[in-house]
Amino acid sequence: MRMDIEFVRSRFIKHFDGKTGSVYASPGRINLIGEHTDYNGGYVFPGAVDKGIIAEMRINGTPDTIRAYSIDLKDRLDFRLSDQKPQASWARYIYGICKEMWKLGVPVKGFNIAFAGDVPQGAGMSSSAAMESCFAFGLNDLFGDNKVTPWNMVLAGQATEHNYVGVNCGIMDQFASVFGKRGYVMRLDCRSREFEYFPFDPKGYKLVLLDSAVKHELASSAYNDRRKSCENVVAALAAKFPGRKFETLRDANWDDLAAVKEDVSEEDYKRAHFVLGETDRVLAFSDALTKGDYEEAGRLMYATHEGLSKEYEVSCEELDFLNEIAKANGVTGSRIMGGGFGGCTINLVKEDLYAQFIDDAKKKYAEKYGRVPKVYDVVIGDGSRKLA
Ligand code: GAF
Numbered sequence: 001m002r003m004d005i006e007f008v009r010s011r012f013i014k015h016f017d018g019k020t021g022s023v024y025a026s027p028g029r030i031n032l033i034g035e036h037t038d039y040n041g042g043y044v045f046p047g048a049v050d051k052g053i054i055a056e057m058r059i060n061g062t063p064d065t066i067r068a069y070s071i072d073l074k075d076r077l078d079f080r081l082s083d084q085k086p087q088a089s090w091a092r093y094i095y096g097i098c099k100e101m102w103k104l105g106v107p108v109k110g111f112n113i114a115f116a117g118d119v120p121q122g123a124g125m126s127s128s129a130a131m132e133s134c135f136a137f138g139l140n141d142l143f144g145d146n147k148v149t150p151w152n153m154v155l156a157g158q159a160t161e162h163n164y165v166g167v168n169c170g171i172m173d174q175f176a177s178v179f180g181k182r183g184y185v186m187r188l189d190c191r192s193r194e195f196e197y198f199p200f201d202p203k204g205y206k207l208v209l210l211d212s213a214v215k216h217e218l219a220s221s222a223y224n225d226r227r228k229s230c231e232n233v234v235a236a237l238a239a240k241f242p243g244r245k246f247e248t249l250r251d252a253n254w255d256d257l258a259a260v261k262e263d264v265s266e267e268d269y270k271r272a273h274f275v276l277g278e279t280d281r282v283l284a285f286s287d288a289l290t291k292g293d294y295e296e297a298g299r300l301m302y303a304t305h306e307g308l309s310k311e312y313e314v315s316c317e318e319l320d321f322l323n324e325i326a327k328a329n330g331v332t333g334s335r336i337m338g339g340g341f342g343g344c345t346i347n348l349v350k351e352d353l354y355a356q357f358i359d360d361a362k363k364k365y366a367e368k369y370g371r372v373p374k375v376y377d378v379v380i381g382d383g384s385r386k387l388a
Contacts, residue, residue, distance in 0.1 A: 005054060005387050008071065012056040012114040015069045015076060021058025021112065022141060026134035026384040028052055028119035028126045029176035030209070030346060031337055032185055032200075032297075033304055034282040036312060038170025040230050040275045041191035041250030043282035046172055047200060048180020050381035053130040055115035057138040062110030068094055071116035081108065085164055093128065096164030097135045100156035106144035113138075120374065122215040124338025128165065129173035132157030137178075137384045150178045151193065153384075167220045168227050169339075180383035187286055191250050198286070200380055202294050205332065206354050207378040209344040210361055212318040213371060216341030223339050226312065229271040236260040249275045274311035278304060298333025298348050305335035305345075314340025318369060325364055329357040344376070 005023055012021060027048040034044035060067060064081040070090050079086045081102075085095050098108045115134070119127035136153040140146050148156070157174035161167045175188055181197055188195040216222070230249050237246040240260050245251060249272055257276060261269055281300045288296040305323050309315035319336050322345045326334030333348040349357055358375055366372045 008054045008056050008114060008116050009388075011069065011071045011116070012058075012112070015114055016058070016067065016112045019058060021056045022138065022386060023054060023056045023388040024134050024138040024141070024384070025054045025387050026052050026130045026137060026177045027180055027381050028130045029173055029180065030125065030207070030378050030380075031172065031176075032346070033285045033301060033335075034172075034278060035304060035308060035336070035338070035340070036226060036314070037275060037278050037282065038172040038190045039168070039227055039248070040170075040279075041248035042275065042279040043187060043189055044170075044172040044175075045185055045187050045282055045285065046176035046180075047185035047380040048176050048383050049119075049125065050379040051117075051119045051125070051376075052177075052381075053115055053117040053119070053127070053134040054387065055113055055134050055138055057111050057113045057142060059142055060110045060112050064108075065110040066094060066098070067110075067112045069114040071114055089165075090131075092164045093131045093160060094135055096160035097132050097156060098139065100159045100163070101136060101139045101144065101148065103159075104144075104148050104152055104156060106139055106148060108139055108143050111142060120211060120376070122213075122343060123209070123211045123374075123376075124336075124340070124343025125209070125376075126173035126177065126338070128161065129157055129177045132160050133174055133177035133384045137386070141386060150384075154178050165220075166224075168224050176383070178384050180381065182382045183380055185380065187282070191248065198289060200289075202292075202348070204351055205294055206349055206351055208347050208349060208354070208358070209337065209376040209378060210322050210347060211344045211374040211376065212316070212322060212342060213373065214316055214318050214342035216316070219339065219341040222314070222341055226271060226314065229268040230275060232268045233257070233260065233264050233272040236263045239263070250279065252276065270311045270313075274307045277307055277311075294332055294348060298331075301333030301335045301346070301348060302327070308336050308340055312340070316340075316342060318342075318365075319345060321368065322361060322365065322373065325361045326357065329353060329360055331357055346378075
């Protein structure tokens with residue numbers, strides 16, 4: 001993480017009682033492939049990045065008063081866990097994770113916290129999962145004797161999104177933030193929760209994100225709508241095949257989906273069609289990665305973009321434009337990363353094409369949209385940890 005722990009510490013000392021606390025860090029994430037598959041019990045292929053959240057925390061001796069300072073927003077707020085959830089959306093992450101950790105048996109009491117982050121917000125790199133994992137890690141250490149397992153911290157972060165933020169997300173982002181390892185991406189089966197670390201060092205290639213800087217206003221409700229479509233298809237499958245168990249779309253094969261085509265709306269069918277295809281693509285991608293076949297991996301990334309754009313309909317004009325520029329520059333693979341509706345494309349590009357691609361993307365994007373896309377070179381970093 002590029003952020004400076006001394007910077008966070010200086011603010012913690014200044015805004016509270018001059019004492020230092022314990023310091024924790026959690027990263028944001030990238031995802032190579034496997035989008036909108038996590039809440040469908042499918043596979044994802046994320047890795048933690050070198051950007052994240054750092055929080056300093058110290059028990060303050062009160063029964064349940066949280067004194068919180070967001071360094072980036074320069075916003076100070078005190079609230080009690082026995083009160084209603086705070087109005088400020090950043091404070092809800094703290095309030096929510098406290099409640100969820102409490103459910104896991106952590107006797108959370110009052111504490112002071114100051115935190116800062118360098119995960120670009122709205123870029124689809126999971127700044128919110130970084131916050132949840134970081135706070136969960138800190139609470140586990142301060143109040144829970146570190147007895148809550150990493151997986152339960154992942155689930156507490158996800159429950160915070162569901163219950164206090166209003167996004168019915170899957171487990172990919174929190175998983176990557178907790179379990180990430182420098183130099184490795186992870187293939188996670190979201191149904192069994194088994195996962196494998198893959199070393200990621202594609203010789204001769206670079207992984208780079210281009211940020212469209214589009215922030216979609218209705219992103220969370222549109223995301224929840226996509227999830228609902230998948231659940232509608234699962235309900236139709238369960239009705240069609242009463243003898244079988246359908247918990248998520250992962251339990252369906254292509255024949256099953258074809259069998260309920262007339263029972264579901266055209267839109268829901270398209271969504272499910274994307275999800276089944278994406279599950280196949282993640283498996284093909286793992287094979288390609290194992291063989292070092294980056295051309296095939298890249299082809300699969302383009303296919304995912306196409307599906308996210310045309311079938312799942314979570315792209316936007318700007319992201320499709322960035323994808324076209326990648327193609328025109330001979331970039332090996334390019335696609336929308338994360339939930340969509342804005343944010344970044346992730347691009348696998350040969351080193352010798354990198355400079356020309358970035359220049360062309362900046363120039364053409366600025367000509368069309370009047371602003372230059374931000375460029376983030378991906379560095380795969382470590383997961384949640386205590387820094388001091
Ligand atoms: C967002 C969600 F938080 C994840 O759970 C996942 O569904 C992703 O969108 C799409 O793959 O980041």
